Amino acid sequence: MVDAVRCEKLVKIYDTGGQKVIALNGIDLTIKLGELMMLVGPSGCGKTTLISVIAGILDQDSGVCELFGENVNAMRSKDKLQFRAQNIGFVFQAFNLLPSLNAAENVSIPLIINGVKRAEAERKAINVLEQVGLGDRWKSYPSQLSGGQQQRVAIARALVHSPRLIVCDEPTSALDHVSGHNVMNLLKEVALQHDRALVIVTHDARIFEFADRIAQMDDGHVVKVT
Amino acid sequence: MNHIALKMLMGDKGKYLGIVMGLTFASLIMTQQPAIFMGILARTYSFISDTGLPDIWVMDEKVQFVDDIKPLQDTELYRVRGISGVAWAMPMYKGLLKARLADGTFQTCIVVGLDDTTLIGGPPIMLQGSISDLRRSDGVIIDIDGLNEKLNKATPDGKKIPLKIGDSLELNDRRAIVVGVAKVTRTFQSQPVIYTTYSRAKSYAPKERKLLSFVLVKANQGQDLGELTRRIREKTGLAAYTQQEFMDITYNYFIKNTGIPINFGISVLLGFIVGAAIAGQTFYSFTLENIRQFGVLKAMGTSNWTLLRMILLQAVLVGSIGYGMGVGLTALFGYAMRHTILAFKFPWQLLVFSGAGVSIICMLAAFISILKVMRLEPAIVFKS
Numbered sequence: 001m002v003d004a005v006r007c008e009k010l011v012k013i014y015d016t017g018g019q020k021v022i023a024l025n026g027i028d029l030t031i032k033l034g035e036l037m038m039l040v041g042p043s044g045c046g047k048t049t050l051i052s053v054i055a056g057i058l059d060q061d062s063g064v065c066e067l068f069g070e071n072v073n074a075m076r077s078k079d080k081l082q083f084r085a086q087n088i089g090f091v092f093q094a095f096n097l098l099p100s101l102n103a104a105e106n107v108s109i110p111l112i113i114n115g116v117k118r119a120e121a122e123r124k125a126i127n128v129l130e131q132v133g134l135g136d137r138w139k140s141y142p143s144q145l146s147g148g149q150q151q152r153v154a155i156a157r158a159l160v161h162s163p164r165l166i167v168c169d170e171p172t173s174a175l176d177h178v179s180g181h182n183v184m185n186l187l188k189e190v191a192l193q194h195d196r197a198l199v200i201v202t203h204d205a206r207i208f209e210f211a212d213r214i215a216q217m218d219d220g221h222v223v224k225v226t
Numbered sequence: 227m228n229h230i231a232l233k234m235l236m237g238d239k240g241k242y243l244g245i246v247m248g249l250t251f252a253s254l255i256m257t258q259q260p261a262i263f264m265g266i267l268a269r270t271y272s273f274i275s276d277t278g279l280p281d282i283w284v285m286d287e288k289v290q291f292v293d294d295i296k297p298l299q300d301t302e303l304y305r306v307r308g309i310s311g312v313a314w315a316m317p318m319y320k321g322l323l324k325a326r327l328a329d330g331t332f333q334t335c336i337v338v339g340l341d342d343t344t345l346i347g348g349p350p351i352m353l354q355g356s357i358s359d360l361r362r363s364d365g366v367i368i369d370i371d372g373l374n375e376k377l378n379k380a381t382p383d384g385k386k387i388p389l390k391i392g393d394s395l396e397l398n399d400r401r402a403i404v405v406g407v408a409k410v411t412r413t414f415q416s417q418p419v420i421y422t423t424y425s426r427a428k429s430y431a432p433k434e435r436k437l438l439s440f441v442l443v444k445a446n447q448g449q450d451l452g453e454l455t456r457r458i459r460e461k462t463g464l465a466a467y468t469q470q471e472f473m474d475i476t477y478n479y480f481i482k483n484t485g486i487p488i489n490f491g492i493s494v495l496l497g498f499i500v501g502a503a504i505a506g507q508t509f510y511s512f513t514l515e516n517i518r519q520f521g522v523l524k525a526m527g528t529s530n531w532t533l534l535r536m537i538l539l540q541a542v543l544v545g546s547i548g549y550g551m552g553v554g555l556t557a558l559f560g561y562a563m564r565h566t567i568l569a570f571k572f573p574w575q576l577l578v579f580s581g582a583g584v585s586i587i588c589m590l591a592a593f594i595s596i597l598k599v600m601r602l603e604p605a606i607v608f609k610s
Contacts, residue, residue: 092608093608
């Protein structure tokens with residue numbers, strides 16, 4: 001069976017004003033379908049760079065990163081965009097909802113990017129908002145929602161186009177303990193399925209219990225997977 | 227994605243209005259200032275355009291523009307009449323004379339003398355009286371703006387009221403009686419225009435050997451005007467221009483020999499630069515503030531081409547609204563000022579000019595923003 005993510009000897013070096021910073025230094029990592037993998041480690045250890053490469057929004061300098069058996073880095077730019085639009089959902093630490101769009105419009109964005117008509121996209125978006133418990137708030141703008149509610153909208157946006165990989169960056173760090181647990185329960189219940197994988201970058205030890213496996217990173221390496 | 231682009235643009239009302247106002251200001255300056263400029267320049271040849279009947283104006287060959295009078299001998303009129311292709315030729319006197327008002331004050335006026343018999347070359351619109359009233363003794367017709375603004379008489383209580391039909395004034399110590407009021411296009415110097423007959427105008431004018439300013443010529447039907455002007459020049463040694471040529475010569479004289487184009491050009495350029503700076507800076511800062519949102523869209527799989535179209539749509543929308551408001555305000559300004567001394571002309575070419583200016587500003591603003599978004603790394607979305 002194909003793995004959701006297979007990284008092999010991933011290297012990424014940033015050139016910051018003539019100084020080279022090795023962000024990923026030969027990463028080997030596999031994430032299976034139906035698995036919730038957490039990436040943890042100190043700041044600057046390369047977690048964000050790793051999920052950026054996994055999500056196909058940053059190119060590695062060397063090594064291979066396959067998503068569902070496909071080498072995204074080797075794809076043409078147009079194919080890569082299409083692959084990302086269809087197969088990856090994002091949940092961000094700062095929610096990154098568009099403030100001038102209401103909840104349903106925010107959630108419908110991935111569908112519109114994939115060519116779904118606006119009315120149909122918003123209808124589907126409202127369905128997914130109902131799944132995350134915000135069916136009655138679909139007209140609300142981000143500024144009218146609490147942090148926990150905004151993150152639920154963000155999760156709905158990450159799920160609406162049924163991606164096979166969901167990438168979450170610190171999804172609970174802007175939330176209180178209860179909201180954080182609710183978000184994680186939601187991700188585990190709604191997002192995680194047998195044909196889908198979740199990668200979560202986090203510092204939040206309170207949510208480690210939700211992980212199937214935890215990859216601990218340090219200095220551009222995966223030092224331990226438990 | 228167009229829907230998202232428009233909602234992003236209008237989501238922040240303050241920023242949105244800032245961009246629109248910047249473009250409105252630029253559009254207003256780029257339309258209103260040239261409209262005033264064109265209005266002023268149109269006044270330089272308004273006397274020619276107001277005199278609609280003749281096809282050709284004949285004058286001394288050294289004349290540079292309509293107010294540059296170099297008188298001819300009256301015999302030149304008969305020489306012109308003798309040229310084949312000329313249907314008729316009439317004399318015209320045009321000169322600056324001082325009018326003495328009842329209260330003893332003086333006002334310089336443009337005095338126009340028309341052929342005594344035909345009165346050809348008279349004012350385009352008569353408001354009171356008729357052109358034939360000039361045949362009455364000492365009769366003169368005065369333009370309404372000149373009457374209202376400069377040719378007044380004092381009432382017993384000291385108030386100044388415009389002269390009316392039946393009132394008199396003096397031109398070079400000779401009596402003139404107002405027999406009509408006309409509407410003429412204001413002249414460049416905005417002096418009152420007084421129409422009278424040619425012979426009476428000559429009696430008002432200081433005694434000189436030559437007093438004929440222009441010979442107004444009508445060509446025979448079907449006569450080629452270019453050919454006729456060439457023939458008049460050859461036979462008389464005088465300058466002969468079609469109405470349009472004479473207007474162009476006058477217009478070009480003012481363009482070349484006055485600072486008006488430079489002064490207005492500077493205003494227009496400043497309007498363009500300030501408008502471009504305001505709109506460009508606001509639009510760019512709008513893009514910068516939304517850079518994370520563009521990053522999110524990019525991360526989710528939106529192509530650079532789609533983002534480019536979104537930014538262009540935003541630029542086109544604010545540009546169109548700003549342009550429409552600027553042009554609308556200019557039109558309102560022109561309408562509000564239509565009865566004042568302010569010169570204003572608003573031809574369609576001006577709409578194209580300011581439209582092009584606003585388009586350039588929008589494209590510049592959009593281009594800078596597009597460059598920023600094109601170079602945007604979608605990984606920015608993971609930075610808190």
